[in-house]
């Protein structure tokens with residue numbers, strides 16, 4: 001219901017939510033209190049950092065810095081715009097979490113109402129939200145990106161919290177980062193501390209288990225070489241790579257997916273029509289398509305970096321001495337119409353490397369290590385966002401259970417057999433051959 005957007009609240013300059021803007025006062029004072037009262041927090045309610053004997057780090061007097069404020073904003077979104085709002089929020093979230101005094105921010109859908117959400121933001125102080133944020137560039141940009149989705153004014157309340165952020169064992173560490181000049185880095189370090197401490201509290205590792213975890217990470221680092229990246233593999237199997245990729249994905253055009261651990265920055269430059277298969281043992285396959293902008297315009301000269309495994313499921317870097325360096329890899333330049341084409345072989349599904357700590361993790365949890373067959377792409381062009389994605393081979397095993405959670409239905413492509421001899425001749429292969437057509441749509445830089 002597009003017309004409903006007009007019912008939304010117009011972006012309010014310098015506000016996390018429209019209500020917050022009411023607090024702005026030229027002199028920096030809290031003015032014009034809204035439906036809920038902002039009251040000074042009684043001294044007696046401040047948290048005492050020494051009261052939790054098990055976590056005492058300091059016997060210094062109670063520190064007001066240890067109290068944090070949780071903003072709960074109940075949002076209603078214009079019906080039909082929920083998905084757009086969620087995408088806009090994901091894009092704008094770094095602006096919010098990078099704002100002065102913002103410690104974390106999360107958006108939670110209402111379990112009973114499709115158009116309702118809870119925006120929960122943790123602030124170092126009440127003033128950070130109601131005075132500083134609305135008048136800041138971050139506040140203006142955040143409101144500009146999300147407030148026009150609101151259907152009516154958000155209902156906002158602020159709460160003091162005695163959660164882990166106010167626990168001396170955690171807050172002392174968070175506080176140690178308070179002078180970090182870069183606000184984004186400060187927010188990340190604080191968030192990392194709070195969530196890592198929360199995880200440790202939940203898992204309650206023994207000292208032996210914690211040492212085991214340290215040894216696991218140490219081994220992951222030691223396993224890394226110029227051609228092996230165990231940490232990317234760990235990020236992949238934990239679903240973090242896909243989460244980060246999805247949060248940063250372009251809003252329109254071809255879906256993105258993970259980079260994977262086998263990309264090399266020095267992919268051999270090849271001419272359109274060249275083969276990236278240097279072995280010549282398997283049935284030829286042609287991959288072709290166009291690189292287009294979101295409006296359907298061709299993107300001439302787009303840079304297309306591709307890499308894939310063999311029909312046996314190995315990348316060149318996994319079989320030195322068996323495969324020549326650069327086998328299965330190529331970097332192409334699209335022609336004046338944005339077209340690209342190259343010869344290769346149909347890749348196989350394959351197991352991610354299991355001879356390291358990540359492999360042991362999978363084995364311990366009875367997870368299989370397989371990825372469905374795919375060809376990797378990184379596509380870029382001046383004026384467009386770079387896209388990292390895959391073309392998955394339709395009907396490949398493991399499309400439903402990719403070990404790194406990277407499959408998106410829109411990226412599954414038919415690798416169909418073609419008997420067309422004239423077409424085969426045009427690609428310098430013999431019929432029948434396998435042909436996959438994969439158009440790539442890039443989003444313009446905003």
Ligand SMILES: [Fe+2]
Pocket residue numbers: 260262308309374376
């Ligand atoms: Fe791969």
